[in-house]
Amino acid sequence: MLASRSWVVIALFLIITVAQKMMEPMYNGYFFAFCTLSLMVAWKCRYSRFIKAPELNVDFFAIFLVLTFSVFLAIKMHQDARDIFRDIGAIFAFIIGRYAIPLWVGRGNVKLLLQTLSDIGVAISVITIMFAFIAYLDGADAYHWxxxxxxxxxxxxxxxLIVNIALxxxxxxxxxxxxxxxxxxxxxxxxALSRTDVLIDLFIGLVLLLTIGRYLFSNVRIMRKLFLISIIVVVFMPKIVELDVVQQRLTSNAEDADPSLGWRYIENQxxxxxxxxxxxxxVIVGYGLGARIPLxxxxxxxxGNDTIPLLHNSYLTIVLKFGLLGLCFFALYIVRKIRVWMALRKTPHAxxxxTGSWIMLIVLAKGIILQGLTEWSHVLFFGLACMLLSFDTYKKESNK
Incomplete structure (x- = not known):
């Protein structure tokens, strides 16, 4: 039986999922879900003193400085309010993942949070497979699929996937x-016919095989499951590869049916x-929140717009908004999280x-070609990863 705290988090992600399909712009649904959760967390924590956590102060101070400077720069550059809102929303999404969701589930109750994410994963997997089957029945091509x-x-x-492997x-x-x-x-x-995510899954599998392969092959129960999965893959994968939509995804390129690579070149240039x-x-400080690039x-x-607010490469988007200085500060923050991961490797919270390091790695990888560090929901997962890579997350759990 799921706890009420879990249901609230599940509802948050399902609202976002629905907003992606039924709202225009979809960020209205995101914003509604984020604000609702924030108010609930504020009410729950109205008497607590969690704000005094040292790391919380450091992160919030950094976010405050970035927002203050960027809003000032955006106003000076006469940026559009809707574009400013979109960019601030990405920072808001990080705060939701880093603080609001963990505080709602219960600070220190990391296992419950991962179990909740696992349940959400089941729902998203089923929804994805269901819509993919409908696309197959309708004869949709890869683009519309x-x-x-x-x-x-x-x-x-x-x-x-990472959460379930960890559990x-x-x-x-x-x-x-x-x-x-x-x-x-x-x-x-x-x-979903996602080439990038399939490659990510293969990379995860390869790394696991190299790092914990000995444990996997020594566990009879796991080996039975892997053998069953292998049979399913051998039987069904050739038939899946032969599907027209799969062939379209495998053979498309910038000069053929898939213009995405060519478009990435245009926006980068x-x-x-x-x-x-x-x-x-x-180049040093960027153009501020809400900046757009003339095409x-x-x-x-x-x-039909002659300017764009975001690039597929999130690192170049960071340079656009915050300059090389902002990109350097972001890199320093990542290095800080890597140091936390190194320190936690030999603790009960390893x-x-x-989990946090893998989620962060995936978000950073998606940031290269899929707006992983600018699309609100991915930034939310980046916040969750940073929470898992923070010492203050485990203080209460250590005292249990």
Missing amino acids: RGAYVPLSHGWLPYF LRQTPQHTSHYGYRIFLCVGGTIA ALFDYFDEGGALP PDGVLDFD IYAW
């Missing part, structure tokens, strides 16, 4: 329970041209730190 049928939340499945490692007696959930996450990723026109100062003459985005 992913754009009109499969929800964007399928991109969360690698995070849930399986923590409770090997529940091999079947979490093993099926792992299989469901992988199946949902394949059904537009950014470099924009900085060439602006001089040295914007080359005669080029419009998919909505499996949680392992």
Whole structure:
């Protein structure tokens, strides 16, 4: 029986999932869910003193400085209010993942949080597979399969895959329970026709094979499950690969049916041209929240605009908004989290730190080509990863 705290978090993610399909812009649904949870957390913690946690003060102070400077710069550059709101929302999403969700579930109750995320993963996997099956019945091509049928939340499945692997490692007696959930996450990723996420899943599997392969092969129960999965893969994978939509995803390129790679080149070149026109100062500090990049003459985005607020490469987006200085500060923050992971590796919380490090790695990887560090829901997972890679997360748990 799920705790009421878990149901609230599940509802948060399902609202976001629905918003992706039914709201325009979808960030209205995100914002509603985030604000509702924030108010509930504020009411729950109205008498607590959690704000005095040292790390909380450091992170909030850094966020406050970034927001203050960026809003000032945005106003000076006369940026559009809607674009400023979108960029502030990404920072808000980080705060939700880093503080609001853990505080709602219960500070120090990390296992309950991971179990809740595992349950959400089941729901998202089922939803993804269901819509993919509808797309198959309707004869949709690869473009409409992913754009009109499969929800964007399928991109969360690698995070849930990591969560389920962590829970399986923590409770090997529940091999079947979490093993099926792992299989469901992988199946949902394949059904979504996401080339990037399939590669991420393969990379995760390869690393696990190299790092804990000896443990896997020595566990009879796990080996039975792996053998069963292998049979399923051998029987069904050739038939899946032969599907027209799969062939379209495998053979498409920038010059053929998939314009995405060509578009990435155009937006990257537009950014470099924009900085060439602006001089040295914007390269250092950026153009502030809400900044947009002018596209080359005669080029419009998919909505008919001649400017774009975000690039597919999130690191270049950070440079656009905050300059090379902002990118350096972000890199220092990542290094700080890596140091926390190193420190937690030999503690009872090692499996949680392992989970956080993998989720962070996936978000950073998605940030290269899939807006992983600017799309609100992925930034939320980045916040969850940072929570798992923070010493203050485990203070209360250590005192139990």
